[in-house]
Amino acid sequence: QVQLQESGPGLVKPSQTLSLTCTVSGGSISSGGYYWSWIRQHPGKGLEWIGYIYYSGSTYYNPSLKSRVTISVDTSKNQFSLKLSSVTAADTAVYYCASRAVTTGYFDYWGQGTLVTVSS
Amino acid sequence: DIQMTQSPSTLSASVGDRVTITCRASQSISSWLAWYQQKPGKAPKLLIYKASSLESGVPSRFSGSGSGTEFTLTISSLQPDDFATYYCQQAWTFGQGTKVEIK
Numbered sequence: 001q002v003q004l005q006e007s008g009p010g011l012v013k014p015s016q017t018l019s020l021t022c023t024v025s026g027g028s029i030s031s032g033g034y035y036w037s038w039i040r041q042h043p044g045k046g047l048e049w050i051g052y053i054y055y056s057g058s059t060y061y062n063p064s065l066k067s068r069v070t071i072s073v074d075t076s077k078n079q080f081s082l083k084l085s086s087v088t089a090a091d092t093a094v095y096y097c098a099s100r101a102v103t104t105g106y107f108d109y110w111g112q113g114t115l116v117t118v119s120s
Numbered sequence: 121d122i123q124m125t126q127s128p129s130t131l132s133a134s135v136g137d138r139v140t141i142t143c144r145a146s147q148s149i150s151s152w153l154a155w156y157q158q159k160p161g162k163a164p165k166l167l168i169y170k171a172s173s174l175e176s177g178v179p180s181r182f183s184g185s186g187s188g189t190e191f192t193l194t195i196s197s198l199q200p201d202d203f204a205t206y207y208c209q210q211a212w213t214f215g216q217g218t219k220v221e222i223k
Binding site for chain 1: 164214
């Protein structure tokens with residue numbers, strides 16, 4: 001059973017860079033076959049996909065966030081990471097990491113989510 | 121980009137009711153649609169994939185149907201554990217969600 005766990009600061013100052021890491025257990029990122037994604041949820045709102053990375057390092061980002069997002073992978077640690085630059089209060093949200101098999105189209109494994117608040 | 125529109129946004133129902141939630145795609149997506157249930161403070165949970173396939177472990181009172189641009193999630197007999205928010209998803213896009221409340 002694949003498990004994902006987000007980690008990172010819960011408070012980020014405006015204009016700084018939000019950084020989160022997702023640690024994968026029970027499966028190997030480097031085995032391929034999955035898009036490793038970040039999804040966020042503003043308080044009381046719906047789900048917004050941020051972007052994904054494949055084990056090879058190829059990425060695809062939500063066009064609305066593309067200019068500020070970087071997703072990277074460290075296969076040696078079985079982790080992938082999110083960086084979101086120039087944050088504002090509008091980036092306050094619960095951030096989830098999730099996996100989506102290349103062939104299926106749905107997100108089958110999710111982390112528990114971590115709340116990131118942008119405030120001075 | 122394909123847009124996903126769910127209706128209604130909120131639904132009030134009683135235990136035992138049959139509940140239907142609709143998701144419409146802005147263009148045909150064949151059967152590439154999934155449904156999730158989310159409870160407060162929890163990550164979404166996959167219920168249905170490929171429009172009508174029930175995820176392992178999900179109660180059989182949940183069912184999905186549709187293809188092309190119109191899809192439905194049906195709960196045949198609403199249980200207390202089913203009061204939650206439901207999302208449809210296609211590719212990298214989620215619907216805006218349907219909150220199922222106690223009537």
